Amino acid sequence: MVAMLKPLVSIVIPVFNGANYLEQAVASALQQTYENVEVIVVNDGSSDGGSTERVARKFGSAIRYYDKPNGGVASALNFAIQKMEGRYFSWLSHDDVYRLDKIERQMAYLCNHDLDDVVVYSDYDIFSDDDIDRSVTVRMPAISPRYFRYWITASSQLHGCSLLIPRAVFDKVGGFDESLRTTQDYELWFRMSRYFEFRYLPGVAVAARSHARQDTRKLTAIVQAETSRLYGDFVRQLGSDDIPPDPTAACSYLSLASSLWQRGFRDAALRAETLAISAGAARRAVILRRLLAKLLLLARALARKVISPRHRQSLQAICKEILFRDGR
Template identity: 45%
Template sequence: MSEPLVSIIIPVYNGGNYLREAIDSALAQTYPNIEIIVVNDGSCDNGVTEEIALSYGEKIRYYVKENGGVATALNVAIQKMKGMYFSWLSHDDMYYPNKIKRQMQALQEHGDLTAIVHSDYDLLNANNQEITHVFQSEMYPMEQMENSVFPVLQGVIHGCSLLIHKSHFERVGIFEESLKTTQDYDLWFRMMRYQRTLYINEPLILIRLHKEQGTHTSSNLDYYKSEQSQLRVGFINALTEEELVSMYGSAYNFYHKMFCFFKGGNMTKAYQFANHKFQSSSIPDDLTEKLLYLKGFIKELTNGQTRKISIFCAGEYGIRLYEELRSKLITVDSFSDNNPGKWGYLFDNITCISPEELEKEKDNTLIIVATRIPTEIVKQLKSAGFPYVTTKQEIDKVLFNVPPVKWVNSLNDIEGIDYSSNDVMLLINKFNQTVFDICNYYEGRSS
């Protein structure tokens, strides 16, 4: 039986810097039956993009349209594609040669040729050409990565890693062109719900990180966060109780996970909505038992040799981790960061200090590196003599199964309170200590 045709779709706007590398990586696929469709979304670069595309002649199919955004370019290609499968390749990224072949093999092995396939990916730093591996399975259980909606809700899918059977477009439609920055996740959510999802835990694509990327520019950032927030509220409203339980074991855990995720990503409307839903959910019966387990796990990381915890990297991932630990009665004493612009910054009255200041307490502090790619920072800290260093990825493996304490976020729903005031902070700390005393009481009885 001949291999099904796969359509590799490359939308491009002003692609003079990287388009040739993207097309070459598509042509280098070891899977034998592909077509390459390049859609020029109204580039204004004096014909440079068109010149590159036309130089490939009949090796590709090339279309030009007025500028309308990436969703419009992708939709044109979907209408033009002849393949049984759709595979998106951004003009500034690249496929590894085995991308399509490995995904088609996965479909054959699992016996469901309409399953949606996604994979890990590598990141290429455009400045120094360093490559970093991103293995999602190191952060999340395999069953979660193949849950039909978990990868979408958790934001771990890279659109270029997907391989999609054309029947899914016929079933749910194409990209929503009114969405300028979230058209991909809007479609993935509609498309992946209740469908078989396959996850390949190896990098099949190379994602280039560079300053020209649209969502990284300051002019687009506020709009991007607002559109993301609105989209995520819609996701939560659409999910069934069964779907919530399938992701995090209970609605209680799900809403809190989403609260931390959205707050770390500065999606204000979404995290307020998730917190409201969280406060309305029932507390699990095993809360105390799992809080004690987490406390013991944290203690064992340093054999009980430390009294303090510092989160290294005061960004999106660091804030998510802080919210997770705080909600589970684990005190964070400081943030730290290599960026001097963050030193002195207060987050919930937690100061961000320099690595040099952190070093003064290195023998008494557990450092948790909270970034998507922690390898280099872990090396930095260990080479500087920090004896107790771990990562958010390692902590997450335990946090995943530990419910939060509901009161921690309850004040967020009350308007008119100055959360930085001494009275409020004293009240919170007193309540925190009371819950700790209760946990220690039960810990003492169990021993």
């Protein structure tokens, strides 16, 4: 049982051309208040003339450093999973920063509740480049494990670096899908949640940096196409037991379709609408919810241009209340 000892936690940092931010990330991992951690840095074939390696080498034996040919973040994470000695896995992107009590709080939660093979997720901050003092906090909901697969399909909020994952979970479901460029994390969380519970621990675990050099900002078309396919697969895999019945399954499918339309995932949204109609939703209600969602999609695009991130966060909360009021 977790309560009997302080198991080793492996903090894994994959990096590609990340010399600008890597030092801050590694420092936040090494300064964790939880005493039993190992920090693994995997250089995924950086092409910056050795700059990333020089930053990592500064930490000497305090970290375990590996250099491998470039294969993408999923391959770097899988490489680290094979090398890790810890009983728990915690991912830290090279451009993000852990709160210093991230591991301690999550391990204490597992210990206090006598939980073993459970994935813990928490809140996170988003900040722009180096302006960490003006971050926006994203609060996660406490989702029933029974409906977690529905929630992860209806929402894109879960941040992988806020998670703490038992090694046994990878032994059961496998690692990250290396064929995916940008959605390897959500595909794995969906797969994990079929067999393991995800439990919410309130409190910020990580500060996530938003900057122009991120893959998801440089590869917009690739991200959209890959994500659209992924969510289409999610909707097809949802079973009747995954759908919240409160107030009705039809309402939950409608809310799911609205969320998918709002994020621009047309095929997945149409599939969710078909399921809503099969569950008893009126076609008129389906059309009205679709129109509302498309209006919100346009409003979101406009908001990105004219409204600050902090104010957008408040508006998103209002929109979610409208979309999910009768479906969750």
